[in-house]
């Protein structure tokens with residue numbers, strides 16, 4: 001293995017102990033020296049490498065001067081930590097960095113290094129700052145929307161207490177808008193916001209709030225590029241701004257499935273380090289009129305009915321889903337219709353394999369052959385949009401649920417998700433068809449979402465990896481053309497047009513749950529838009545392992561280190 005050259009190495013003090021500090025390309029590492037200046041025991045703070053501790057520069061949040069008299073320019077905590085050595089070692093700096101704790105959670109840790117030389121300290125701060133500024137993916141300026149009514153109504157407090165201090169610490173400026181009504185964020189992004197000022201948009205809230213930001217950004221990007229969203233076969237332009245999610249909703253499935261946890265501090269740190277996760281988005285049309293985008297669940301039947309019922313119980317907070325879930329389960333409705341879909345060929349995964357989408361996922365990085373990748377412009381897509389069936393499979397029947405998921409939809413209720421092997425950025429969605437079955441059978445299927453069982457291993461369930469699909473209910477929907485142009489009206493307490501009641505649908509129809517919003521039509525066309533957006537996330541990380549001979553360890557380096565002059 002090739003060893004990396006050292007850049008900087010110096011001796012500092014940390015908590016009365018002498019340490020060797022090394023800055024090699026992209027890694028800051030330290031290890032304790034004994035009194036004779038030799039390597040000693042470890043200091044607990046950052047991940048252990050072969051003989052010490054290290055942190056990647058790209059996971060350093062900030063580097064601040066710490067005054068010798070104990071006045072830290074960074075935080076109160078480090079000020080308290082100033083010790084009796086400050087008289088002898090009056091110069092210090094503190095590095096704030098990402099530390100992984102349990103269950104994919106990140107925390108901001110800090111370590112302070114003391115020395116006797118002003119210029120040594122300055123050189124280190126300069127070297128580290130230069131490396132940090134070379135990380136061009138990091139946002140400097142953000143536009144933040146807070147939904148004060150999402151989840152348990154804690155969005156504002158979460159942002160002010162847990163997120164804003166971290167952004168300030170990392171030198172990120174943020175313009176904050178606390179939304180005053182539903183769709184405030186969407187409409188502001190669509191028409192008003194001066195997006196040139198920002199490196200990213202952050203939503204504080206749940207999946208519904210994320211959906212507002214998604215719709216605002218995608219619509220704005222298409223109108224800036226003269227693309228008509230109403231054309232189902234339009235080649236949509238990917239958004240240039242990244243989206244960050246600070247979870248403060250009821251399900252927060254998009255945050256959970258892209259980061260691995262619903263934790264505001266972890267999300268804020270992913271934003272600060274400028275992580276980037278591309279994501280597929282489903283575009284949903286009815287009779288060539290654009291309805292909505294979806295990134296998580298598009299569910300007809302069971303999940304549509306749960307949502308319709310739960311919207312009337314918004315005052316209950318997150319518990320509304322449990323109550324409506326039980327009620328919908330007991331009513332055991334099924335719906336007739338036909339589903340046509342275009343199977344995704346030439347992918348290296350399938351919905352029943354065990355290839356879970358994780359950070360750096362190779363399934364998402366796989367380049368499909370030209371046939372599949374060019375499906376956007378293909379004849380099949382044209383035929384699909386014209387209502388034809390070339391290359392398409394058609395399934396007719398009675399369904400308890402028809403679900404489509406662009407990604408796993410993992411969330412605290414279902415840690416592996418609706419489709420555990422779906423991928424965030426492979427250009428496909430998993431289409432899950434649950435046919436009419438017994439109550440007990442459906443209960444078993446649902447229960448397996450919460451445990452290790454395979455929810456697809458039932459005779460009445462089938463799952464297909466698709467690039468697009470269409471649903472046509474058996475009985476025609478009683479809607480007029482004027483209804484098509486407007487999405488359902490929303491109030492502070494949710495969507496007003498409940499599909500089974502106020503829109504005049506019979507029991508023959510359910511409604512579509514589109515990322516937590518009710519769609520006004522049962523007959524829809526869906527097309528997966530590969531990697532349309534990017535999140536400040538990196539996908540769920542596998543646990544990190546360091547081996548003794550880890551070649552990336554800065555202690556496995558060649559000599560030739562520059563010693564900065566003291």
Ligand SMILES: Nc1ncnc2c1ncn2[C@@H]1O[C@H](COP(=O)(O)OP(=O)(O)OP(=O)(O)O)[C@@H](O)[C@H]1O
Pocket residue numbers: 146147148149150151152178179180181182183184204205206207208209210212248249250251252253491492493516
């Ligand atoms: N100021 C506001 N007043 C009323 N509704 C709002 C406001 N701001 C946003 N909304 C709407 O509130 C709805 C729910 O918000 P959000 O997604 O944040 O929380 P949630 O529904 O509790 O969580 P989840 O979507 O994760 O289940 C969204 O559809 C959003 O459009």
Ligand SMILES: CCCCCCCCCCCCC/C=C/[C@@H](O)[C@H](CO)NC(C)=O
Pocket residue numbers: 206207208250251252253296297303307321409411413414417418443446447449450513514515516517
């Ligand atoms: C008998 C036990 C039954 C447990 C059933 C658990 C099934 C949970 C599956 C949850 C999937 C959630 C997918 C996410 C959807 C979101 O888009 C949406 C908006 O937040 N949330 C819901 C609940 O519709």
Ligand SMILES: [Ca+2]
Pocket residue numbers: 280405406407422423424425426427428429
């Ligand atoms: Ca996908």
